[in-house]
Amino acid sequence: MMICPKCNKEFITTNSTKKFCSSYCRRTYYRQKYKVFNFAPNVNAGTKGAISELLVCADLLIKGFNIFRASSPSCPCDLVAINNGKPYRVEVKTITGCLKTYIPPNLDLEKFDVLALVYSDEIKYWRYESDKWENVFTEADEHKIKGFNGTSQSPMEGIEENEEVNVP
Numbered sequence: 001m002m003i004c005p006k007c008n009k010e011f012i013t014t015n016s017t018k019k020f021c022s023s024y025c026r027r028t029y030y031r032q033k034y035k036v037f038n039f040a041p042n043v044n045a046g047t048k049g050a051i052s053e054l055l056v057c058a059d060l061l062i063k064g065f066n067i068f069r070a071s072s073p074s075c076p077c078d079l080v081a082i083n084n085g086k087p088y089r090v091e092v093k094t095i096t097g098c099l100k101t102y103i104p105p106n107l108d109l110e111k112f113d114v115l116a117l118v119y120s121d122e123i124k125y126w127r128y129e130s131d132k133w134e135n136v137f138t139e140a141d142e143h144k145i146k147g148f149n150g151t152s153q154s155p156m157e158g159i160e161e162n163e164e165v166n167v168p
């Protein structure tokens with residue numbers, strides 16, 4: 001017997017990873033949890049982009065980075081995130097109505113180190129490495145930097161080994 005965290009009803013399931021009684025409860029639960037990401041429907045594209053950038057700034061500050069914002073819209077990337085003296089060039093994109101495996105086309109991979117994709121309910125950070133996209137700055141990394149596991153290492157430690165970071 002499981003208890004749905006949304007409606008508090010008990011439900012029976014044979015799937016031990018199932019957390020909610022229904023897809024309705026799952027959707028509403030996460031929609032409320034990530035309310036801050038639900039853009040006002042009438043906001044124009046430019047403002048949406050600006051909101052996304054600010055959300056990424058706040059998220060990375062919470063994760064323990066120092067954040068520097070571009071002083072001109074023609075800068076090659078949107079933000080620079082620094083942790084333990086290491087800079088990462090961050091490009092921010094707003095993603096609406098797509099699967100979370102979708103990476104926007106026509107990206108200039110020379111211009112950033114980390115791609116921040118802002119979805120309607122969360123932010124994911126991607127890095128292109130060895131011909132494929134991988135998630136970085138994950139929740140596990142976040143715990144690491146906050147010292148929850150007894151260390152205070154860089155969230156990119158391990159990922160960044162043997163690699164030079166180029167700053168524009």
Ligand SMILES: [Zn+2]
Pocket residue numbers: 004005006007008009020021022025
């Ligand atoms: Zn429920």
